[in-house]
Amino acid sequence: MLNKGFVLGNRYKIVNIVGKGGTSVVYRALDMRANDAQRAVKEVMKTNGSDAYNARQESLLIKEFYEKDVKNSFFPNIIEIIDNDPNALYIVQDYIDGVSMEKLLEYDPIRQKTLLRYAKDICSVMSFIHKCGLIHSDMKPDNIMVMRNYEDFENARHPEKYGKLKFIDFGSVIERREGTFAYTPAYAAPEQFRKEELDEKTDIFNIGATYYHMLTGKKPMNVSVNGRLVSSAERFVFDKNMNAAMVRIIRKCVNDDRAKRYRSCDELYADLDKAENHTYVKAAGIIAGLAVLSLAFSAFAGVMAKKGRSDDFNKLVEKAENANSYEMRAAAFEDVIDADGSYSDAYLKLIELYKNDHVFDEKEVGQILRLVNENINELRKDPHYEEVAYELGILYWYYYFYGDTSSSESSTTGKIAAVKWFREAQTAEFRRREPDKYDIAHVYCTIGDFYSQTQKKENELLKKNYSQELWEGMNELNELVETANAGSDIIILETYKTIINLENSNINEFSRSGISLAQQRSLMDKILAKTEKINAEGDSAREAKEYILRNYNSITELIEGSR
Numbered sequence: 001m002l003n004k005g006f007v008l009g010n011r012y013k014i015v016n017i018v019g020k021g022g023t024s025v026v027y028r029a030l031d032m033r034a035n036d037a038q039r040a041v042k043e044v045m046k047t048n049g050s051d052a053y054n055a056r057q058e059s060l061l062i063k064e065f066y067e068k069d070v071k072n073s074f075f076p077n078i079i080e081i082i083d084n085d086p087n088a089l090y091i092v093q094d095y096i097d098g099v100s101m102e103k104l105l106e107y108d109p110i111r112q113k114t115l116l117r118y119a120k121d122i123c124s125v126m127s128f129i130h131k132c133g134l135i136h137s138d139m140k141p142d143n144i145m146v147m148r149n150y151e152d153f154e155n156a157r158h159p160e161k162y163g164k165l166k167f168i169d170f171g172s173v174i175e176r177r178e179g180t181f182a183y184t185p186a187y188a189a190p191e192q193f194r195k196e197e198l199d200e201k202t203d204i205f206n207i208g209a210t211y212y213h214m215l216t217g218k219k220p221m222n223v224s225v226n227g228r229l230v231s232s233a234e235r236f237v238f239d240k241n242m243n244a245a246m247v248r249i250i251r252k253c254v255n256d257d258r259a260k261r262y263r264s265c266d267e268l269y270a271d272l273d274k275a276e277n278h279t280y281v282k283a284a285g286i287i288a289g290l291a292v293l294s295l296a297f298s299a300f301a302g303v304m305a306k307k308g309r310s311d312d313f314n315k316l317v318e319k320a321e322n323a324n325s326y327e328m329r330a331a332a333f334e335d336v337i338d339a340d341g342s343y344s345d346a347y348l349k350l351i352e353l354y355k356n357d358h359v360f361d362e363k364e365v366g367q368i369l370r371l372v373n374e375n376i377n378e379l380r381k382d383p384h385y386e387e388v389a390y391e392l393g394i395l396y397w398y399y400y401f402y403g404d405t406s407s408s409e410s411s412t413t414g415k416i417a418a419v420k421w422f423r424e425a426q427t428a429e430f431r432r433r434e435p436d437k438y439d440i441a442h443v444y445c446t447i448g449d450f451y452s453q454t455q456k457k458e459n460e461l462l463k464k465n466y467s468q469e470l471w472e473g474m475n476e477l478n479e480l481v482e483t484a485n486a487g488s489d490i491i492i493l494e495t496y497k498t499i500i501n502l503e504n505s506n507i508n509e510f511s512r513s514g515i516s517l518a519q520q521r522s523l524m525d526k527i528l529a530k531t532e533k534i535n536a537e538g539d540s541a542r543e544a545k546e547y548i549l550r551n552y553n554s555i556t557e558l559i560e561g562s563r
Helices: 049-068 112-131 200-216 244-253 265-322 326-339 344-355 362-374 385-399 407-425 428-433 435-454 467-483 489-512 517-533 539-561
Strands: 012-020 024-031 037-045 078-082 088-094 098-100 144-147 165-167
Touching: 012 037, 037 049, 049 078, 049 088, 049 112, 112 165, 112 200, 112 244, 112 265, 200 244, 200 265, 244 265, 265 326, 265 344, 326 344, 326 362, 344 362, 344 385, 362 385, 385 407, 385 428, 385 435, 385 489, 407 435, 428 435, 435 467, 467 489, 467 517, 489 517, 489 539, 517 539
Parallel strands: none
Antiparallel strands: 012 024, 024 037, 037 088, 078 088, 098 144, 144 165
């Protein structure tokens, strides 16, 4: 296993572990020859010779797919295969910054409009594989990644703007043959259970089962129970209110009789296209028809809703305030927001709850973003919306996976995501009400934009000199965090830690921009002096303080050595 900081092949600096399998480990790494672009490095142990061989063959296949896919949109790029270690094989590819569809479906089904778009993409990929003369044989949500796009991905109110799909894990791709044992029971076709010859219609069954999971939010029943084949009628059960066109498509995909399934992915795609167009036309008609009714009844309904829910709503708030455990409080405040999406205090209480353990994890991200984005129009009408946006920015900036072994890199991701929320807070009204927080949000945006630029992969995108702007932002943040109501000791210390890290990474760039080494040393001395005065209480605060004190000496040595 590779340690953090290890440089593989004089090029890839290991950052952290992002996944483990039986005989493999996947790391996140920085490509030092490509402006620290993020890479995924898969380490496959050679204990069992077939594992390394299969991993190599799969990687070569993905590389072939990537090169044949002229848009380079569905497959990750394999950068290189490193095979100079007698104990392990290393496969380097572009890092996919996203979440598996399997994980996404833990929260909710995928909404109709997005489902149809994704369904067409899945169909296109399968058609592409078939035209290469191959069969996938194991398509499922866990093999599909939804790319993160921090402008759009988190905007759950507009799910059609979720990031595009990337497809992973092609270890099961085969030519037509019998007796294939590798399959996932929940998505498997009857012929896979019976070990019969597989063909393109097997894949159509697999993606139909995947569509079912996307539509219902429920994993299908396994293909067999106690050695008995289970029929599709038992495995795929639909509620009455589900989209009829999508239900019909799925039922045809997962027919037990191969002859009654779609003959090809092209035929399936055509039906998906029709369903998508029909959805838009039908929705437009319904909206037009309801517009008149909504105008007539909106005022009456609004008054009655507020009057009718008053007592019940207050009871929900009281229940949330009195809940003892984390789980109960989180669930109770979620109920409050579901009852009134404009009640900003409930969002702020949830955010405060997340901060208690200094970790803003994936489950919490999913919960708060669903609540905020599904109620964004109502929430923006609340006079304290900017406060919610500001606190969300703080949450992302300082607590996003804080304390995890990947905290350094995940905090960079968190800072980039935080910028969106800090921008939301920068209104004239918030500036009047909370001038200190407004100024802090402004500086965070400057620093966050710099982080975003450093994530760019192409050197030509960095021709603009950001060093002077960054230096000014660092100094402004240093002054603000001391004079303004910035928050707890951990936030202040993490701010100093951010400044320390930026100085460490940009000493030479600052010098080239005319910022003297004496100025740089002076800022570091100020940070040290203020850090030493802070009585850090709690493990996280102590860890941050020790980090600053430990790194101060090495950074000042670098500054002095550059004179």
